[in-house]
Amino acid sequence: MSIGCIYALVALGFVLIYKATEVVNFAQGELMMLGAFLAYTFISILGWNYWVGAAASIFCMFVIGNFVDRIFLRPVLGQPQFSIVMVTIGFGYMARSGAGMIPGWGTETYAISTPFSSEGMSLVPESIGSLVISQTDLSVIIATVLLCAILYAFFTHTRLGIAMQASSQNQLAAYYMGIPVKAVFSMIWGISAAVAAAAGILLAPTTLIDTSMGFIGLKAFPAAVLGGFGSIPGAVVGGVIIGIIETLAGFYLPPGFKNVAAYIVLLVVLVVRPQGLFGQKTGKRV
Amino acid sequence: MRFLFKTDYNQDIRIAKHSGYYWSYGLLLLIVIAAPYFLEGYYIGQMTQLFIIAMAGVGLMLLAGYTGLVSLGHAAFFGIGAYTEAVLTSNGVPLPFMEEPVIFPFVISMPLAAIFAALAGVVIGIPVLRLTGIYLAIATFAFALVIEEILSRWESVTNGYTGLLVESLYVGDTELTDGAPFYFLSLGLLVLVILISINLLRSPTGRAMMAIRDSEVSAQSMGVNLARVKTTAFALSAGITGLAGALFAHKLGFLSPESFTVFQSLELLVLVVVGGIGSLHGAIFGAIFVLALPQGLAILKDYLPTAIAETPGMEPFIFGLILVLVIIFEPYGIYGRWLKIKHYFQMFPVYKKATFKRQKAYMKSERLK
Numbered sequence: 001m002s003i004g005c006i007y008a009l010v011a012l013g014f015v016l017i018y019k020a021t022e023v024v025n026f027a028q029g030e031l032m033m034l035g036a037f038l039a040y041t042f043i044s045i046l047g048w049n050y051w052v053g054a055a056a057s058i059f060c061m062f063v064i065g066n067f068v069d070r071i072f073l074r075p076v077l078g079q080p081q082f083s084i085v086m087v088t089i090g091f092g093y094m095a096r097s098g099a100g101m102i103p104g105w106g107t108e109t110y111a112i113s114t115p116f117s118s119e120g121m122s123l124v125p126e127s128i129g130s131l132v133i134s135q136t137d138l139s140v141i142i143a144t145v146l147l148c149a150i151l152y153a154f155f156t157h158t159r160l161g162i163a164m165q166a167s168s169q170n171q172l173a174a175y176y177m178g179i180p181v182k183a184v185f186s187m188i189w190g191i192s193a194a195v196a197a198a199a200g201i202l203l204a205p206t207t208l209i210d211t212s213m214g215f216i217g218l219k220a221f222p223a224a225v226l227g228g229f230g231s232i233p234g235a236v237v238g239g240v241i242i243g244i245i246e247t248l249a250g251f252y253l254p255p256g257f258k259n260v261a262a263y264i265v266l267l268v269v270l271v272v273r274p275q276g277l278f279g280q281k282t283g284k285r286v
Numbered sequence: 287m288r289f290l291f292k293t294d295y296n297q298d299i300r301i302a303k304h305s306g307y308y309w310s311y312g313l314l315l316l317i318v319i320a321a322p323y324f325l326e327g328y329y330i331g332q333m334t335q336l337f338i339i340a341m342a343g344v345g346l347m348l349l350a351g352y353t354g355l356v357s358l359g360h361a362a363f364f365g366i367g368a369y370t371e372a373v374l375t376s377n378g379v380p381l382p383f384m385e386e387p388v389i390f391p392f393v394i395s396m397p398l399a400a401i402f403a404a405l406a407g408v409v410i411g412i413p414v415l416r417l418t419g420i421y422l423a424i425a426t427f428a429f430a431l432v433i434e435e436i437l438s439r440w441e442s443v444t445n446g447y448t449g450l451l452v453e454s455l456y457v458g459d460t461e462l463t464d465g466a467p468f469y470f471l472s473l474g475l476l477v478l479v480i481l482i483s484i485n486l487l488r489s490p491t492g493r494a495m496m497a498i499r500d501s502e503v504s505a506q507s508m509g510v511n512l513a514r515v516k517t518t519a520f521a522l523s524a525g526i527t528g529l530a531g532a533l534f535a536h537k538l539g540f541l542s543p544e545s546f547t548v549f550q551s552l553e554l555l556v557l558v559v560v561g562g563i564g565s566l567h568g569a570i571f572g573a574i575f576v577l578a579l580p581q582g583l584a585i586l587k588d589y590l591p592t593a594i595a596e597t598p599g600m601e602p603f604i605f606g607l608i609l610v611l612v613i614i615f616e617p618y619g620i621y622g623r624w625l626k627i628k629h630y631f632q633m634f635p636v637y638k639k640a641t642f643k644r645q646k647a648y649m650k651s652e653r654l655k
Contacts, residue, residue: 024420024423024424072610072614075614076613076614079613079617081420082350082356082423083559083613083617085356085420085423086555086556086559086609086613087609087610087613087614089552089555089556089606089609090556090605090606090607090608090609090610090613091606091610092606093602093603093605093606093609094602094603094606094607094610096602097600097601097602097603097606098603101600101603218427218431218548221424221427221428222428225421225424229420229421259431259435260431260432260435263428263429263431263432264428264432266424266425266428267413267425267428267429267432270413270414270417270421270424270425270428271413271414271416
């Protein structure tokens with residue numbers, strides 16, 4: 001369930017960027033990794049308070065996301081979608097190996113000390129039944145729900161959010177309407193990177209931090225597709241479903257299925273219902 | 287500058303555009319044929335690997351560069367080809383009506399490897415036909431991950447992570463899969479594959495593929511059978527990549543699922559992009575790039591201060607950096623740059639930069655509400 005929420009958060013990052021810029025960011029997992037490393041720097045190396053450190057790293061990632069868009073993506077704006085995707089793949093390579101080169105980060109694994117204990121905590125009174133959840137997992141779930149609610153409200157109720165939706169539908173028309181499309185894109189990348197950082201910080205207690213933790217981003221693809229690319233609630237539901245399927249596959253199916261269960265689901269979804277659970281059916285323009 | 291006056295249609299579809307082609311490509315062919323006689327063993331091995339990777343690149347180029355279908359899972363076809371070849375040639379396969387397990391000669395096993403990979407291409411091709419753009423990329427990506435898992439778990443055939451030894455091939459007394467003979471085998475197959483591709487691309491099927499790349503809806507309106515052409519492209523591309531995989535099996539001599547991961551797929555894609563998408567030359571240039579980069583970096587390391595040279599992860603970093611820079615500054619890759627240089631000398635005093643200028647464009651949405 002909580003791993004599903006992490007998938008959901010990473011998928012949320014994908015969806016945000018896809019929704020606004022129609023780019024699938026293959027470096028989402030790497031952004032998450034950078035966020036986790038920043039948090040590690042602030043909290044463990046510099047010894048800041050957990051909350052301050054987390055907030056600082058989320059803010060830093062917002063700035064970094066902005067810069068990624070400025071430096072890497074703006075020059076290819078308007079090029080075919082595929083070349084933009086390749087740019088994000090290239091950035092992923094750079095981020096992954098770059099993080100290994102920064103002194104103090106390196107290629108080892110690290111942990112962040114959190115205020116949440118990993119001990120079990122029963123959700124319902126013992127008399128009803130046993131439903132035990134660790135504080136860490138609970139923190140993940142609560143944070144996911146909160147972030148989703150905020151983002152959903154942001155997209156539907158604020159001027160900036162609506163501007164983002166507009167520029168996602170038609171860049172040129174949005175530009176004519178006076179929306180600074182490029183700035184909006186940078187903003188979206190910032191937000192997405194910040195969400196990724198949140199995911200990284202929440203994930204840190206469960207999987208520890210290392211430079212290859214970005215690969216979890218690959219698992220978020222099935223989540224995003226299952227929910228329908230471009231739908232915020234879809235990403236969350238998809239993430240949770242993928243998390244549950246994976247756990248169940250680990251229990252009931254022979255070994256090996258756990259790793260690929262998510263991808264088999266992905267293939268089935270793409271064949272049966274390509275628009276996903278919550279996606280809109282779309283045509284393609286000539 | 288040579289001006290071509292085309293006077294009939296046959297001139298338009300000739301393989302060699304003008305007589306200069308015979309000279310330049312003939313010379314190139316002569317050089318690569320003569321190469322094993324004056325190169326050392328190590329370089330022959332490297333050249334062989336170059337040919338194999340270039341062949342896989344040609345396979346992906348047909349799909350990504352000419353049909354516009356991006357596959358993030360070509361290592362799967364590469365792996366299927368390699369494992370098929372290894373299984374067919376080494377221990378022998380028990381067949382019905384045969385008393386002993388049959389060990390296939392390579393003349394049969396290599397085409398079979400290609401056909402198996404092509405079948406896998408059709409299997410993945412048919413369901414994903416409805417998908418375009420990024421969904422297709424993700425679907426092939428998932429497919430590759432599933433295949434990778436199968437390769438590592440189906441231990442009775444693939445031997446899992448323990449790995450599978452690939453037997454060397456012999457024709458008479460000469461070992462075919464090492465040194466110069468293998469070099470010529472790879473070269474011959476590469477040339478064959480390139481010729482097939484060139485011929486394909488000037489045939490109706492090839493033109494239909496390019497039409498689909500440029501606009502799917504327009505192609506459909508012009509009477510192109512989307513499903514058939516796309517499946518053909520998938521099968522051909524997978525088949526060629528599978529053939530390259532079969533050669534690669536002999537080159538490696540030892541197969542394990544780790545050789546056919548997603549990163550291999552990404553590397554193939556980088557090869558296609560950096561080499562120059564949409565041209566067969568690009569596949570060759572890209573293969574040279576992918577092979578030469580680690581070597582170049584290794585040489586460069588000797589000249590750098592130790593602090594930088596010893597840093598782990600230098601290589602993927604530069605790999606990523608070059609990929610990003612190429613897409614930003616030279617979207618048609620090395621081949622695009624080559625065209626510009628050629629054009630500069632052809633036009634010598636009057637070369638205009640604007641000839642290859644890109645149009646500024648706002649991205650057109652693929653969605654339609």
